[in-house]
Amino acid sequence: MNEIKKIVFPEGFLWGGATAANQIEGGFNEGNKGLNIADVLPGGKERLKILMSAGFNFEIDREKYSYPNHEAIDFYLRYKEDIALFAEMGFKVFRMSIAWTRIFPNGDELEPNEEGLAFYDRVFDELLKYGIEPVVTISHYEMPLNLVKEFGGWRNRQVVTFFERYTNVILQRYKEKVKYWMTFNEINGALKMPIMSMGFSPKKEEDRYLETFQAFHHQFVASAIAVKACKEMIPHAKIGCMILFAPVYSFDCNPENIIYALKEEELFNYFCADVQVRGEYPAFIKRFFKEKNIELEIQAGDLDIIKEGTVDYIGLSYYMSRTDKKEKSEAEKSQGNIVGGVKNPFLVASDWGWEIDPIGLRISLNKLYGRYQVPLFVVENGLGAYDQLEEDGSVHDDYRIDYLREHVRAMGEALEDGVELMGYTSWGCIDLVSMSTGEMSKRYGFIYVDKNDDGSGTLERRRKESFHWYKKVIESNGEVL
Numbered sequence: 001m002n003e004i005k006k007i008v009f010p011e012g013f014l015w016g017g018a019t020a021a022n023q024i025e026g027g028f029n030e031g032n033k034g035l036n037i038a039d040v041l042p043g044g045k046e047r048l049k050i051l052m053s054a055g056f057n058f059e060i061d062r063e064k065y066s067y068p069n070h071e072a073i074d075f076y077l078r079y080k081e082d083i084a085l086f087a088e089m090g091f092k093v094f095r096m097s098i099a100w101t102r103i104f105p106n107g108d109e110l111e112p113n114e115e116g117l118a119f120y121d122r123v124f125d126e127l128l129k130y131g132i133e134p135v136v137t138i139s140h141y142e143m144p145l146n147l148v149k150e151f152g153g154w155r156n157r158q159v160v161t162f163f164e165r166y167t168n169v170i171l172q173r174y175k176e177k178v179k180y181w182m183t184f185n186e187i188n189g190a191l192k193m194p195i196m197s198m199g200f201s202p203k204k205e206e207d208r209y210l211e212t213f214q215a216f217h218h219q220f221v222a223s224a225i226a227v228k229a230c231k232e233m234i235p236h237a238k239i240g241c242m243i244l245f246a247p248v249y250s251f252d253c254n255p256e257n258i259i260y261a262l263k264e265e266e267l268f269n270y271f272c273a274d275v276q277v278r279g280e281y282p283a284f285i286k287r288f289f290k291e292k293n294i295e296l297e298i299q300a301g302d303l304d305i306i307k308e309g310t311v312d313y314i315g316l317s318y319y320m321s322r323t324d325k326k327e328k329s330e331a332e333k334s335q336g337n338i339v340g341g342v343k344n345p346f347l348v349a350s351d352w353g354w355e356i357d358p359i360g361l362r363i364s365l366n367k368l369y370g371r372y373q374v375p376l377f378v379v380e381n382g383l384g385a386y387d388q389l390e391e392d393g394s395v396h397d398d399y400r401i402d403y404l405r406e407h408v409r410a411m412g413e414a415l416e417d418g419v420e421l422m423g424y425t426s427w428g429c430i431d432l433v434s435m436s437t438g439e440m441s442k443r444y445g446f447i448y449v450d451k452n453d454d455g456s457g458t459l460e461r462r463r464k465e466s467f468h469w470y471k472k473v474i475e476s477n478g479e480v481l
């Protein structure tokens with residue numbers, strides 16, 4: 001057995017947990033909030049398929065579907081209780097997102113909605129009361145539905161202006177309260193699934209890449225404008241990009257598969273970060289654009305904006321690695337967080353088919369730091385699992401502790417490798433609605449929320465075994481695992 005080394009996390013390492021507005025808040029029509037794309041997401045494993053199907057009309061149809069995000073876990077009303085529990089675990093930071101539609105209900109108004117702004121003031125004040133710094137994602141898998149229906153989502157250049165108005169308002173309003181920002185959650189995820197963050201599904205397969213990359217271009221410009229505004233308005237703040245990172249392993253040493261894995265990794269894992277960190281389109285994308293007949297509409301000045309608006313750090317989500325090969329049969333395919341691939345014989349998968357690979361986190365951090373040399377921040381990582389609530393109210397989630405312990409160790413190894421790491425916010429620190437399936441039963445939390453897939457439950461909160469474990473991890477700055 002390998003000897004377990006003591007790992008040393010740097011002073012001031014940002015331990016905490018992560019969430020997204022649409023997956024925790026509920027109150028979907030409270031406080032003048034407008035509808036967003038997440039509000040028309042039906043519950044169930046088919047939710048994304050339904051949303052992406054041709055002819056989906058983006059209407060709520062309660063006869064046919066349920067909508068778990070509408071109530072979610074009611075953080076909108078219960079935030080004080082939840083933040084007290086985060087404080088009890090010793091969180092240094094809490095990652096959350098602002099719902100664009102609380103601030104601009106339709107996205108295209110000129111004036112913001114004061115009730116929405118006041119809500120986040122209350123949340124930030126409550127966090128700061130306990131010394132917990134908010135880490136805010138400006139856009140996490142939701143955008144105003146009006147911008148989807150009337151403007152065609154991020155394909156439309158006008159959305160850049162609406163987003164700029166939204167970011168200026170929130171940066172100005174919360175400049176005394178929020179030091180850590182990120183622009184778009186898992187920006188690269190749109191390559192596989194543009195509907196959630198870009199607000200459209202290509203009607204024809206042949207338009208897919210052109211539309212998606214045009215929308216990316218708009219998001220890059222919008223992100224760079226936000227970065228510049230943030231640096232001007234809040235000079236002490238740090239603002240990052242956020243990417244979904246699943247390192248791509250070649251299935252074997254066949255050079256055909258190795259070049260395939262390398263090209264997949266460039267396109268999916270690095271393309272967005274290259275633009276947002278280095279401030280320019282990478283060399284490899286020219287060939288891809290040529291082969292796919294993509295000619296982007298780039299306005300005068302856009303490339304300068306992108307150059308001037310590079311991010312301070314990279315936020316990443318890490319759940320799993322992806323093993324892949326050029327030719328694969330249906331039977332070989334694996335599932336996973338948006339990305340596919342083939343089954344890796346060395347890894348075991350979660351109940352949802354996501355392959356568990358702590359060493360993959362060390363590999364990811366090394367790859368990213370080697371390429372960019374900017375600080376990294378693991379802002380999502382965790383195990384979605386079925387939990388059993390015992391009669392005495394306890395939850396013995398030792399499998400979750402095992403998963404997290406190994407990933408924390410992997411970060412320790414990466415730190416020793418020389419990687420600069422700002423912090424770790426594990427995903428779904430309180431049980432929440434799953435993004436991909438809308439299930440409550442796919443639980444990630446340290447805190448159990450009494451709510452079931454059919455919407456029943458008291459919403460009561462309970463501390464799981466992992467709650468007490470994570471408290472010790474934070475207390476000891478990662479020494480006691």
Ligand code: BGP
Nearest residue numbers: 020185186384433434435436437
């Ligand atoms: C990431 C998203 C999150 C989150 C997480 C877990 O891709 O940024 O919003 O939900 O994955 O995924 P799921 O909820 O599908 O288990």
